[in-house]
Each structure stands twice: as structure tokens, then as C-alpha cells.
Amino acid sequence: MTRILARPRTGSSTQKAQKGQGYHGIKDNTLYVNGLRQEADRDLRFAPMSLDGIRYLVNVNGTVQKAGSTSKSASKPELGSGYKDFKDENEVIWTVNTEGIIQ
Numbered sequence: 583m584t585r586i587l588a589r590p591r592t593g594s595s596t597q598k599a600q601k602g603q604g605y606h607g608i609k610d611n612t613l614y615v616n617g618l619r620q621e622a623d624r625d626l627r628f629a630p631m632s633l634d635g636i637r638y639l640v641n642v643n644g645t646v647q648k649a650g651s652t653s654k655s656a657s658k659p660e661l662g663s664g665y666k667d668f669k670d671e672n673e674v675i676w677t678v679n680t681e682g683i684i685q
């Protein structure tokens with residue numbers, strides 16, 4: 583059985599859905615790849631997404647998950663400050679930095 587980890591958002595005619603149309607990158611803390619907002623599957627809550635070879639952690643709304651400058655990872659304490667852990671529904675722990683890049 584193949585499980586889809588994440589899916590790109592398909593367009594709707596609302597102005598909000600067209601917000602990142604044609605954009606490739608991170609805009610307003612939301613990840614877009616070739617104009618499509620990248621989202622995690624609702625069943626998982628978080629999913630890794632690649633943008634130009636860099637993996638970011640996004641939630642079900644496409645928001646890039648970031649660490650605060652003083653937060654510390656419990657699963658990787660050797661990283662020090664500026665890292666945070668996020669756990670998805672499969673109990674996978676994702677560690678990200680202040681830019682949302684997966685470590």
C-alpha cells in the first residue's frame with residue numbers, strides 16, 4: 583500500500599487560493615513549488631517538502647515550521663539553541679532550525 587505523505591494544493595477560484603500563484607519559494611512563511619502551495623496530509627500533520635534541494639517541514643496549511651532562536655531540540659540536544667522538534671501522527675520526530683530546514 584502506498585501512502586501519500588503530502589499533496590500539493592490544487593487551485594480554487596478564491597482570491598486567497600491565488601495568493602502564491604506562479605510563485606516558487608517561501609512567501610509569507612508558506613512554501614510554494616511552481617505556484618502550488620505544498621501541504622502535509624491531514625492525517626500526518628507535518629511533512630517534509632523540498633524546494634531547490636533543501637528540505638523544509640510544512641504543516642497541513644503549507645506553513646513552514648520553524649524553531650525559535652532560544653528553543654532546543656530534545657531529540658538532538660547536541661545541536662544547541664535554535665532547533666525544535668515536531669512529532670507527526672506516525673510518531674516521527676522532525677528537527678528543524680530557525681529557517682524551517684530539516685536537520
